[in-house]
Amino acid sequence: MFCYQCQEAAAGKGCTVKGVCGKTDDVANLQDLLIYLMKGVSALSVRLHETGEEMPEVNKFITDGLFMTITNANFDKQRFVKKIEKAFRLCEKLRNRLAELGVLYIPNHCKCLDWKTKTIEKMEEKAKLVGIFSTQNEDIRSLRELLTYGIKGLAAYAEHAANLGYEDTELYAFMQEGLVATLNDNLSGDELTGLVLKCGSMGVKVMALLDKANTSTYGNPEITKVNIGVQNNPAILISGHDLRDLHDLLEQTEGTGVDVYTHSEMLPAHCYPTFKKYSHFVGNYGNAWWKQTEEFEKFNGVILFTTNCLVPPRSNATYSDRVYTTGSAGFAGFPHIADRINGQPKNFSQLIEHAKKCNAPTEIEKGEIMGGFAHAQVLALADKVVDAVKSGAIRKFFVMAGCDGRMKSRDYYTQFAEKLPHDTVILTAGCAKYRYNKLPLGDIGGIPRVLDAGQCNDSYSLVVIALKLKEIFGLNDVNDLPIAYNIAWYEQKAVIVLLALLSLGVKNIHLGSTLPAFLSPNVAKVLVENFGIAGITTVDEDLKLFLG
Ligand code: FSO
Ligand code: SF4
Numbered sequence: 001m002f003c004y005q006c007q008e009a010a011a012g013k014g015c016t017v018k019g020v021c022g023k024t025d026d027v028a029n030l031q032d033l034l035i036y037l038m039k040g041v042s043a044l045s046v047r048l049h050e051t052g053e054e055m056p057e058v059n060k061f062i063t064d065g066l067f068m069t070i071t072n073a074n075f076d077k078q079r080f081v082k083k084i085e086k087a088f089r090l091c092e093k094l095r096n097r098l099a100e101l102g103v104l105y106i107p108n109h110c111k112c113l114d115w116k117t118k119t120i121e122k123m124e125e126k127a128k129l130v131g132i133f134s135t136q137n138e139d140i141r142s143l144r145e146l147l148t149y150g151i152k153g154l155a156a157y158a159e160h161a162a163n164l165g166y167e168d169t170e171l172y173a174f175m176q177e178g179l180v181a182t183l184n185d186n187l188s189g190d191e192l193t194g195l196v197l198k199c200g201s202m203g204v205k206v207m208a209l210l211d212k213a214n215t216s217t218y219g220n221p222e223i224t225k226v227n228i229g230v231q232n233n234p235a236i237l238i239s240g241h242d243l244r245d246l247h248d249l250l251e252q253t254e255g256t257g258v259d260v261y262t263h264s265e266m267l268p269a270h271c272y273p274t275f276k277k278y279s280h281f282v283g284n285y286g287n288a289w290w291k292q293t294e295e296f297e298k299f300n301g302v303i304l305f306t307t308n309c310l311v312p313p314r315s316n317a318t319y320s321d322r323v324y325t326t327g328s329a330g331f332a333g334f335p336h337i338a339d340r341i342n343g344q345p346k347n348f349s350q351l352i353e354h355a356k357k358c359n360a361p362t363e364i365e366k367g368e369i370m371g372g373f374a375h376a377q378v379l380a381l382a383d384k385v386v387d388a389v390k391s392g393a394i395r396k397f398f399v400m401a402g403c404d405g406r407m408k409s410r411d412y413y414t415q416f417a418e419k420l421p422h423d424t425v426i427l428t429a430g431c432a433k434y435r436y437n438k439l440p441l442g443d444i445g446g447i448p449r450v451l452d453a454g455q456c457n458d459s460y461s462l463v464v465i466a467l468k469l470k471e472i473f474g475l476n477d478v479n480d481l482p483i484a485y486n487i488a489w490y491e492q493k494a495v496i497v498l499l500a501l502l503s504l505g506v507k508n509i510h511l512g513s514t515l516p517a518f519l520s521p522n523v524a525k526v527l528v529e530n531f532g533i534a535g536i537t538t539v540d541e542d543l544k545l546f547l548g
Contacts, residue, residue: 001028002132005149006071006491007405009517021072022312029127030080031069035148036130037087038065039183040112042176044094049173051101058090059172063162066155066175067328071491072289072309076330081120088116108183142520143192144182146495149518150199151178153496156241156307157206157457159328163244165343166213174202193526200503203496207460211375214243219273220376221454225368226270227283228438230361231259236351237285237299237361239263239292240306241455242327243272248345249304250278258355261285261299263292264309265431268454271372284369285361288404288434293317298362302355304337304348305329308491309431322358324351369437373427373451375464384447386472389482393444395423396547397483401459401497402432403490409513410435413488415539417441417450421547425449427465430456430497432488459497463504478505484546485509486536489516502531510546512536 001023004014008021018024023031038061045058065083068074091113098104106113112130117123135141151174158171181187181195215221236258238246246262246269253260259282262269267284269275286295289309296303296319305325312331313320326337326346340346378385388394398420404410417426417436426436426449433452441449453461470478489498489511501509508531515524515535527533536542 001025003028004132004517005145007403007489007514007516008407012514013517023075024077026124027075027077027080029124029131030077030084032131033123033127034065034080034083034087035069035179036110036112037084037091038062039179040110041087041090041094042179043106043108043110043113043183044091044098045176046173046180047098047103047106048094048101049176051103053097053101054169054172055090055094055097058094058176059169060162061086061090062175062179063155063159063172064328066152067159067307068330070152070156070308070328070493072311073307073328074330075310075312076332076336078332079330079336081123084123108180110183138520139189139522140192142518142523143189143196145518146523147178147192147196147199148182149492149495150196150203150499151175152492153494154199154202154206156328156493157210157496160242160244160457161206161210161213163242164213164217166209168205168209171202171206171209174198196499197503199496200499200501203500204460204463204503206496207457207500210457211460214272215374215376218243218247218275221268221271221372221374222273222276223370223372223377224271224276225370226267227368228285229283229366230261230285230363231282232360233257233259233280234355234358235259235261235282235299235301235361236355237261237263237296237301237303238266238306239289239303240308240327240329241265241457242306243269245304245306245326245346246275248340249348249351250275250281251345252348253280253352254278256352256356258352261361263295263303264289264434265455266306267369268371268452268458271374271454286364288431290404290406295364296323298364300359300361302351302358304351305334322354367438370448370450371452371454373448374453374458375461375468378451378453378461378465379468381447382468382472384445386469388445388447393423394425394447395421395482397425397427397481398546399427399462399483399485399487400432400436401427401429401453401456401462402488402494403456404431404434404488405490405513407513410488412513412536412539414439416486416542419539419543422449425451427451427453427462427483429453429458429462430494435488456493456497459500463501466506479507486542486546487511488513508532508534510534510536510542
């Protein structure tokens with residue numbers, strides 16, 4: 001195996017024996033094979049689009065297949081085998097339809113279109129030949145992978161929006177065209193860079209679509225204090241990002257005596273008006289994803305993963321028989337709740353019956369944290385915020401959105417937040433917030449010093465806020481605002497968020513805790529020269545730099 005798609009890539013280079021994330025060699029290879037086959041399916045599908053037709057089944061397959069290969073989403077070998085078999089069937093179906101339409105020539109014809117097998121052994125053999133190193137040139141490889149990872153992030157957000165009935169065929173078309181572009185040996189580095197930037201603008205589109213899906217369905221997030229203690233009922237802990245799954249679960253647990261808590265990235269759900277109505281939706285349990293192995297032991301109840309970040313349980317874990325997955329998430333041995341059929345709710349009855357037999361959660365902390373500062377809520381407070389900036393009460397905003405991770409070096413973000421001067425405000429989104437959202441950082445004239453917009457996809461909210469402030473202050477350039485960007489990344493959804501910010505012209509973003517291993521020195525140089533992207537150093541040095 002070779003994988004370097006996330007921030008934890010072994011030794012800052014890539015995982016070769018087993019993923020630091022826990023992904024095994026065979027699963028990593030099958031993920032490579034699936035990506036390879038999805039390029040073939042996409043080549044056929046793009047050709048079909050040219051005739052004015054499309055197959056919704058293919059859009060769903062590509063979106064879901066990409067999402068399943070994101071870091072920490074799916075570790076279940078059998079699910080990848082099934083997906084690979086589905087790729088063969090879809091190739092067949094697309095070829096037949098194209099033949100009916102008289103289309104025989106497929107540009108960028110991928111060798112994967114000529115390869116097929118029925119055995120897992122042959123899949124495993126083939127997988128070893130189609131990984132990242134099948135592109136020889138280091139810079140082209142880097143750009144192809146950067147594009148692929150951006151598209152994976154895009155797919156994740158598109159899937160959440162689609163689950164709520166919001167779709168945009170342009171996004172599906174771009175995912176497929178982007179995958180096909182990675183097969184094209186005639187594309188120059190500049191052309192691939194152009195596609196990477198286009199991927200960023202698609203990122204803005206998908207986040208806007210998901211924002212519309214979430215807020216039209218569940219209302220605009222409101223300032224909310226979220227309980228982090230526990231109650232006495234047995235409970236289900238829901239993790240991941242999918243709000244439709246949460247909604248189905250809340251509906252089905254109502255009146256059963258089973259409480260529902262959020263974990264990690266599901267925390268912001270408490271701020272949506274629709275979800276606030278459920279009295280058994282009682283709070284958030286624990287912290288960012290990587291603390292789950294410790295926290296799930298104490299939760300005592302049933303755990304449901306709707307997406308990443310799933311950490312394989314230790315061999316002596318006591319909670320392994322209480323975990324379920326659904327959607328793109330998967331882990332061999334954890335029961336998987338099937339997809340919804342024709343938009344009908346998923347069936348969570350198995351989890352609910354299981355939860356009833358469990359003990360109530362053990363309290364690990366007490367108190368409340370505040371959230372709900374998505375764009376509508378912040379813009380409702382715009383006058384207050386603008387006055388605070390004009391009077392000098394707020395000197396600078398720090399966008400510290402992104403992801404958390406288990407590396408010790410991530411303490412940087414806690415210390416950075418602690419050492420920020422009292423006339424600064426942190427704008428956050430994503431699980432990065434857990435590094436400082438429980439610190440007593442206070443407020444500035446009633447404006448909390450940590451404004452949490454929500455999940456990583458709600459970084460879109462931060463963009464809306466920045467653009468509105470630019471307008472209010474009559475500036476021509478978003479980079480003239482008193483906003484600094486000190487972003488923490490971990491996996492591929494953070495890649496699409498970063499590309500989206502670049503496509504909006506945001507410059508001088510600092511990215512940590514380390515720069516991506518998949519950036520070749522030349523590609524990194526392009527990002528530094530054109531966008532001022534930089535890494536992080538020490539808290540004190542960076543504070544000096546940011547505060548000028
Ligand atoms: Fe975090 Fe995981 Fe939301 Fe990611 S829980 S790391 S960028 O999946 O998606 O922020
Ligand atoms: Fe390594 Fe990250 Fe790939 Fe997992 S996803 S194998 S940790 S680079």
